[in-house]
Amino acid sequence: EAGVTQSPTHLIKTRGQQATLRCSPISGHTSVYWYQQALGLGLQFLLWYDEGEERNRGNFPPRFSGRQFPNYSSELNVNALELEDSALYLCASNPDPGRGQPQHFGDGTRLSIL
Amino acid sequence: EDKVVQSPLSLVVHEGDTVTLNCSYEVTNFRSLLWYKQEKKAPTFLFMLTSSGIEKKSGRLSSILDKKELSSILNITATQTGDSAIYLCAVHSGGGADGLTFGKGTHLIIQP
Numbered sequence: 001e002a003g004v005t006q007s008p009t010h011l012i013k014t015r016g017q018q019a020t021l022r023c024s025p026i027s028g029h030t031s032v033y034w035y036q037q038a039l040g041l042g043l044q045f046l047l048w049y050d051e052g053e054e055r056n057r058g059n060f061p062p063r064f065s066g067r068q069f070p071n072y073s074s075e076l077n078v079n080a081l082e083l084e085d086s087a088l089y090l091c092a093s094n095p096d097p098g099r100g101q102p103q104h105f106g107d108g109t110r111l112s113i114l
Numbered sequence: 115e116d117k118v119v120q121s122p123l124s125l126v127v128h129e130g131d132t133v134t135l136n137c138s139y140e141v142t143n144f145r146s147l148l149w150y151k152q153e154k155k156a157p158t159f160l161f162m163l164t165s166s167g168i169e170k171k172s173g174r175l176s177s178i179l180d181k182k183e184l185s186s187i188l189n190i191t192a193t194q195t196g197d198s199a200i201y202l203c204a205v206h207s208g209g210g211a212d213g214l215t216f217g218k219g220t221h222l223i224i225q226p
Contacts, residue, residue: 105158
């Protein structure tokens, strides 16, 4: 069974640009979660999508947005990039949201802002 | 606001030693506590502890949840260099959020 896959592996942008990160969940998993792992801050919850809908978001500005497609894959968009957006962005999926099943993570996208 | 605190933040030990990593939490509507191991990229799932399953063991790793003290420990016995990683503690709370709240992690280094 394929795990959570993310693309691209690395992404280099400059301030003010826009970035799009992609995630494919484990087959059969309907929920996708996005996390930001910045140096010294640990993993911080960004967004949760389930069945195509945004269910919850963490304490991040609106320039962080995303969507989930009918095949349950997801995109994270970050507009007006700032230097502090440099981080590892991790996607996770879950087979049964709300029932406390463990989330399974992808390898992440390393976003670097110059 | 939910909060998860891990200690120590970093730890260096020798191969064969036993280590204990700590995690304490303050969350509303606690549902479960999870431990992950992160080596280079993807955190990999180790254990999930709930009110109905407060102790888990897998090989040299074991974990206990203390709901009274709002904390958990992760023990690793007979450590090996392959145990070197960042160990993450996360809590799943209710209220419809479903995102995990993570601690900053413990960076464990096992020296040969």
